[in-house]
Amino acid sequence: MKRRVRISDIVLHVAVIIGFVVSIYPVYWMFVASSQSNQQIFGLKPDLLPGVSLLANYQDLMTNSGINIYQSIANSVVISLVSTVLAVLLATMAGFAFAKYRFRLSRTMFQIILIAIMIPPQVTLIPLFVMVSKVGLDNTYWAIILPAMVSIFGVFLMRQSFLSFPDELLDAGRIDGLNDFAMFWRIVLPLSRPALSALAIITFLGSWTNLLWPLVVLNNSSSYTIPVALSTLTNSQTQPNYGMILLAASIATVPMLLLFLALRRNFVSGIMGGYNR
Amino acid sequence: MSTLVTRRRGALWRGMARHSTPYLFLAPFAIAFLVFLLFPIIYALLISFSHWKNGGPQWAGLFQYTNIFSDSIFWQSLVNALVILVIQVPVMLLLAVIAAALLNSPRLRFKSVFQLGFFLPILIDNVAYSLTFSFILANNGLLNQLLGMIGIAPIPWLNSMFWSKVAVMIAMTWHWTGYNVVILLGGLQNVPPEIYEAARVDGAGPIRQWFSITIPMLRPLLVLEFILSTIGTLQLFTEPYILTAGGPDNSSLTPVLYLYQVGFQQFHFGYASALAYILAVIIAIFSFVQLRLTGGGAIA
Numbered sequence: 259m260k261r262r263v264r265i266s267d268i269v270l271h272v273a274v275i276i277g278f279v280v281s282i283y284p285v286y287w288m289f290v291a292s293s294q295s296n297q298q299i300f301g302l303k304p305d306l307l308p309g310v311s312l313l314a315n316y317q318d319l320m321t322n323s324g325i326n327i328y329q330s331i332a333n334s335v336v337i338s339l340v341s342t343v344l345a346v347l348l349a350t351m352a353g354f355a356f357a358k359y360r361f362r363l364s365r366t367m368f369q370i371i372l373i374a375i376m377i378p379p380q381v382t383l384i385p386l387f388v389m390v391s392k393v394g395l396d397n398t399y400w401a402i403i404l405p406a407m408v409s410i411f412g413v414f415l416m417r418q419s420f421l422s423f424p425d426e427l428l429d430a431g432r433i434d435g436l437n438d439f440a441m442f443w444r445i446v447l448p449l450s451r452p453a454l455s456a457l458a459i460i461t462f463l464g465s466w467t468n469l470l471w472p473l474v475v476l477n478n479s480s481s482y483t484i485p486v487a488l489s490t491l492t493n494s495q496t497q498p499n500y501g502m503i504l505l506a507a508s509i510a511t512v513p514m515l516l517l518f519l520a521l522r523r524n525f526v527s528g529i530m531g532g533y534n535r
Numbered sequence: 536m537s538t539l540v541t542r543r544r545g546a547l548w549r550g551m552a553r554h555s556t557p558y559l560f561l562a563p564f565a566i567a568f569l570v571f572l573l574f575p576i577i578y579a580l581l582i583s584f585s586h587w588k589n590g591g592p593q594w595a596g597l598f599q600y601t602n603i604f605s606d607s608i609f610w611q612s613l614v615n616a617l618v619i620l621v622i623q624v625p626v627m628l629l630l631a632v633i634a635a636a637l638l639n640s641p642r643l644r645f646k647s648v649f650q651l652g653f654f655l656p657i658l659i660d661n662v663a664y665s666l667t668f669s670f671i672l673a674n675n676g677l678l679n680q681l682l683g684m685i686g687i688a689p690i691p692w693l694n695s696m697f698w699s700k701v702a703v704m705i706a707m708t709w710h711w712t713g714y715n716v717v718i719l720l721g722g723l724q725n726v727p728p729e730i731y732e733a734a735r736v737d738g739a740g741p742i743r744q745w746f747s748i749t750i751p752m753l754r755p756l757l758v759l760e761f762i763l764s765t766i767g768t769l770q771l772f773t774e775p776y777i778l779t780a781g782g783p784d785n786s787s788l789t790p791v792l793y794l795y796q797v798g799f800q801q802f803h804f805g806y807a808s809a810l811a812y813i814l815a816v817i818i819a820i821f822s823f824v825q826l827r828l829t830g831g832g833a834i835a
Contacts, residue, residue, distance in 0.1 A: 270642060270643060271643070271644070274634075277637075278653065281652050281653050282655050284668065284709060287667070288663070300673065304677055348564040351561070352563075361557040374572055374576065376819050377576050378770055378814065380815075384582060384811070385582060388804070408571050439559075469776070474795075484660060485661065488663055489776070500670055508663075510660060511659055514658045515658055529657075530718060530720065530721025
């Protein structure tokens with residue numbers, strides 16, 4: 259069967275290709291320019307091929323940048339993973355309680371949570387900073403992880419997904435003698451994988467890219483997360499080496515790209531699914 | 536006799552366990568919620584009514600709030616955010632709907648490759664992409680180089696009161712359009728293809744299908760994205776912080792960037808907390824009005 263090429267098809271493909279190029283071009287440029295010198299980056303004509311300064315930029319990044327990019331990546335990985343696991347676990351348990359049990363404080367507590375979601379996170383910036391410094395947790399992983407455990411969005415998402423969880427399965431588990439916690443762990447969680455992975459991915463992305471709170475509470479370069487480390491690069495030098503900064507940005511991007519390649523399906527459906535319910 | 540007692544005690548215990556189960560499920564979240572959210576929210580209110588002196592709040596009544604009304608920098612930051620909001624959000628969502636519809640077209644070849652491309656910006660960290668765009672948009676940066684090739688004089692993206700906002704909007708649009716495309720694609724996949732088939736049989740062209748099927752089917756999601764983007768723009772921080780540091784002359788300063796400067800560069804905790812609460816009220820008003828105007832969308 260031969261498809262006839264129509265004008266509308268050509269328009270369609272041209273439009274998509276334009277959007278595609280605009281989307282990937284800056285990323286391509288970030289990687290390529292990280293091997294270029296300042297003269298190449300700010301030359302008269304766009305230079306789209308790799309330069310010869312990769313090694314020089316790398317050495318500059320290792321010795322003169324004031325940050326340790328690999329340490330920052332490790333910090334980000336640990337903080338984001340632990341925050342995500344804790345936030346998802348807490349939100350899932352709470353969402354399960356709200357969806358599947360009738361208890362006295364259910365409505366009141368849910369309404370308090372509903373009001374709290376109206377308050378933007380910037381409101382708690384200063385009191386949290388005061389609290390964290392009072393107990394000496396500044397510059398630690400916990401300063402970031404503890405407040406990140408509270409995901410109201412997660413409670414809503416999981417409650418919503420548990421509302422359609424069949425009660426018959428729970429009853430069957432009870433008849434088989436499982437207590438509610440064993441049932442939650444062995445029946446409910448495994449059957450809620452789509453919602454769990456959606457929440458985990460959205461939470462992880464948020465934690466990975468969070469700048470403001472870590473910027474406030476981390477001021478020791480060995481505890482920097484990736485966003486904080488990158489944000490210090492432009493203001494720490496008088497004459498910045500732009501290729502070096504782009505190299506740092508490129509290196510910092512690699513873990514996310516790898517994670518995405520590993521979990522591609524979950525990633526896309528996670529973001530889709532997180533909002534389409 | 537004794538077995539009866541133990542059995543009854545066992546039943547009692549089980550009854551208590553049954554009653555306490557939901558509370559046990561809720562407890563970890565509730566404790567974290569109380570300590571790291573509810574308490575700070577109330578504490579912030581207290582701080583906003585005080586001067587921060589010697590490591591503690593000292594009651595100052597409405598002093599901080601009355602200062603806000605005469606603080607032209609804050610109001611300018613709010614106007615900046617509103618300008619960005621009014622222009623960037625509709626443009627981004629329009630682009631996202633168009634892109635989603637194109638990417639969903641059954642006639643598109645190499646669909647998954649293209650979808651990946653549109654998805655790529657989401658994977659670039661906010662600071663990393665803002666840094667990249669700060670070089671792309673520099674006076675002798677990539678964009679001006681490209682414009683120069685078609686004979687357009689360099690545009691001072693980051694150094695002019697007018698263009699600094701445009702620069703922030705360009706960077707944001709590049710990064711966030713893909714995110715919205717993904718959400719909309721999810722919505723489009725829930726539209727049964729039979730509807731389009733039926734429309735085609737009835738003689739509706741692509742444009743007509745777009746307005747009569749695609750847009751109405753996506754409406755709830757678009758409302759949700761509109762409200763989320765509005766909240767996100769009113770809380771904008773990273774992009775102006777990295778791209779322009781709010782300049783030149785506060786022309787790209789946003790409320791949260793200002794709050795950061797007041798709180799953590801000048802350490803006026805009382806005033807910064809008051810700013811945060813005013814911002815919270817403004818965001819609440821905006822969300823409420825949008826919900827009312829749009830009839831709720833996916834949220835209600």
